[in-house]
Amino acid sequence: DVTFNMVILSYGRAGMLQEARATFDQMAFFKCVPSTFTYNIILHLLFEAERVAAARQTFDAMVRSGCRPNSATLSIVTHGLCKAGLYTDATLFFSSMTAEGCRPDAIAYTCLINNQCKARNLIEAFQLKEQMLHQGFQPSRYTYNCLLAGLCKMRRMSQTGNLLLEMVSTGDSPDTCTYNILLDGFCRLHNVNAAKQCLQAMIKKGCLPNIVTYNTMIAGLCSVGQVGSAFELKTTMQEKGIAPDVITYNTFIRYLCKKQSIDNAWALLGEMLDKGCKPSMTTFSSLIDGMCKAGRLREAYGLFCILRTKGIRTYTSVYNLLMAELFYMGENRKALEVWDEMSMRNYQPD
RNA sequence: CACCGAUCUCCUCUU
Numbered sequence: 586d587v588t589f590n591m592v593i594l595s596y597g598r599a600g601m602l603q604e605a606r607a608t609f610d611q612m613a614f615f616k617c618v619p620s621t622f623t624y625n626i627i628l629h630l631l632f633e634a635e636r637v638a639a640a641r642q643t644f645d646a647m648v649r650s651g652c653r654p655n656s657a658t659l660s661i662v663t664h665g666l667c668k669a670g671l672y673t674d675a676t677l678f679f680s681s682m683t684a685e686g687c688r689p690d691a692i693a694y695t696c697l698i699n700n701q702c703k704a705r706n707l708i709e710a711f712q713l714k715e716q717m718l719h720q721g722f723q724p725s726r727y728t729y730n731c732l733l734a735g736l737c738k739m740r741r742m743s744q745t746g747n748l749l750l751e752m753v754s755t756g757d758s759p760d761t762c763t764y765n766i767l768l769d770g771f772c773r774l775h776n777v778n779a780a781k782q783c784l785q786a787m788i789k790k791g792c793l794p795n796i797v798t799y800n801t802m803i804a805g806l807c808s809v810g811q812v813g814s815a816f817e818l819k820t821t822m823q824e825k826g827i828a829p830d831v832i833t834y835n836t837f838i839r840y841l842c843k844k845q846s847i848d849n850a851w852a853l854l855g856e857m858l859d860k861g862c863k864p865s866m867t868t869f870s871s872l873i874d875g876m877c878k879a880g881r882l883r884e885a886y887g888l889f890c891i892l893r894t895k896g897i898r899t900y901t902s903v904y905n906l907l908m909a910e911l912f913y914m915g916e917n918r919k920a921l922e923v924w925d926e927m928s929m930r931n932y933q934p935d
Numbered sequence: 936c937a938c939c940g941a942u943c944u945c946c947u948c949u950u
Contacts, residue, residue: 590938625939660940667941670948695941702942730942737943765943772944800944835945867946900947 586617590626597630605630619650625657632665640665654682656690663696672704691722698728702735710735726757730766737770745770761792765801772805780805796822800832807840815840828860835867842875847884850875869899877910886911886919893926901932908934 589612596605609627612619619627624647631640644662647654654662659682666675679697683689689697694717701710710732714724729752736744745767749759764787771780780802787794799822806815815837819829834857841850850872857864869892876885885907892899904927911920927934 587938594938620938622939627939629940655939657940662940664941690940692941697941699941725941727942732942734943760942762943767943769944795943797944802944804944830945832945837945839945865946870946 586612586620586623589615589617590620590622593623593630594626597626597633602630602634619647619652621647621652621655621658624652625655625661628658628665629661632661632668635669637665637669637671654687656688656693659683659687659689659693660696663693663700667696667700667703672700672706675700676704689717689720691717691725691728694720694722695725695728695731699731702731702738705735705739707732707735707739707741723755726752726760726763729757730760730762733763733770734766737766737773740770740774742767742770742774759787759790759792761787761795761798764792765795765797768798768801768805772801772808775805775809777805777809777811794822794825794827796827796830796833799827800830800836803833804836807836812837812840812844829857829862831857831862831865831868834862835865835871838868839871842871842879845875845879847872847875847879847881866899869897870903873899873903873907877906882910882914882916886916889923889926893922898930901927901935904932905935 589608593605593608596602596608605627609619609623612623624643627643628640628647631643640662644654647658659679663675663679666672666678676697679689679693694713698710698713701707701713714728714732717724717728729748733745733748736742736748752759764783768780768783771777771783784794784798784802787798799818803815803818806812806818819833819837822829834853838850838853841847841853854864854868854872857868869888873885873888876882876888889907904923908920908923908927911917911923924934
């Protein structure tokens, strides 16, 4: 049975969900009974693949088969529902499970705290931290990072100081992730100077900036119009051996398109392709949107044609915008091509 | 002290 678990887990890690499921289904033929661990792996894979309905069915099957969910199950499902934005469901699941005697551990508590932070229920999140302490579980660095991120997203930077002190008093020092959260908080307040100080502080404390650090700073710099400094930072990260990723490029491309600097954005698309960085739906969405709004409809339509040929899709709103612009300019034939593409992809025109 | 789970950045979703 352990062998099956390891095979299923390996398939999962390799992104081979089909094979993982097939292996799971094969267990019965070998008279192997899936254990709680087996179900946990499958549940995790289904949630990762955003197959929430299938995950729920699997959980029901798990309970029906008499397999007792453990604290990891609690974490996986709470986290999976949270990631799907089903915050209320996650909370309800957690309370119903604990009511049925499933004991949460530190990680499960942290998953629920993260859920409440994402749902903007900071009061509950902080209460849960006290509750987990009361149950004998010390909040971890993860726990504190979740709470800090919650405060930062709500632009309540002033309250991060006390929490940081509390975190340090438990023996956990801030890590790169902690600093990234704070950096992002300052950037969201457009306080680039504080963000820069935070960056200096993290380096001084021996925390190495990673790709997220740079991406956060670049977004912050762009948001206050310091695109020159942002490009300097891109050079710096490359010098340190950190290659810009799709998020770095998307940040620049989106900003440049918003400023109707289409040629520069287009050049960056070229650069990312050259470097083997795969563009995402966001990349093309920013470009087509920017082209339409800059009155460069021919190019927007041209990019649409390229995507159609390559079978690459982007967001519904982009097709709608492009179609509306084409109709507005009397390009009815081209507009109908967009319509056809949307219909083929089962997108809803508005 | 076997095999499973949690936190940060573009976009998405919210606003």
